[in-house]
Amino acid sequence: MHLIPLKSDTGISIVPVVVEHAEALALLVQQNAEYLFQYLPALSALSSAEVARTHLLTAVEQASTSEIFEWHIFVDDTLCGAIRLRDIDEGDRKAKIGYFIARTFSGRGIVTSAVRTVLAHCFGELKLNRIELRFAAGNEASKRVAERLGFVREGVLRQEEFLNGVFVDQHVYGLLSRDFAVPAQS
Known part of the structure; x- marks a missing residue:
């Protein structure tokens, strides 16, 4: 398994994280701190370039051992979000996916397009x-x-996460290779 740059069907670039993205990542987190904090409070730690650099060094190392794959989402030359594949299990051929997007880029279909592209890579190249x-x-x-991507709701994990001082439920959705609609090539 390996991490490669991807291009969405809508021209969005999905690029493996590199240390050189540290300043852009820190700026993105700073500008979206309140927005991201609601569901991803741990991201607030990445608001300094030094901490972001350390995070990215770790992500690059984890990608080299297929532990975690992390991509940054770019629209034109602007870093606007990230996608992470974690708990990669080559034996059972499964993984978990997560993502975030800056507030100014939300609601434009960017996450859907980028995640669809990563899913095509997961079900294709990564098998x-x-x-x-x-x-x-x-x-x-x-x-x-x-739901747009065809994930099926599989259940609720009650009080699974301690989020911003309270226990919250987590919804669990799954998508199988056989149910994935491959994006049409332009």
Whole structure:
């Protein structure tokens, strides 16, 4: 398994993370701190270039051992989000996916397009069979993305996450290779 740059059917670039993205990542987090904090409070730690650099060094190392694959989403030359594939299990051919997008880029189909592209890579090149997506109850944007991409709601994990001082349920969605609609090539 290896991490490669991807291009969505809508021209969005999905690029493996590199240390050189540290300043752009820190700026993105700073500009979206309140927005991201609601569901991803741990991201707030990446608001300094030094901490972002350390995070990216770790992500690059984890990609080299197929532990975690992380891509940055670019529209034109602007970093606007990220997608992470984690808990990659080559034996059972499954993984979990997560993502985030800057507020100014949300609602434009960017996450749906980028995640669809990563899913095509997962089910194609990586030969995975199952991708799981979990998100906190109340995260309607992630629910819409999951449903648009054909994920099936599999259940609720009660009080699974301690989020911003309270226990919240997590919704679990799954997508199988056989159910994935491959994007048409332009």
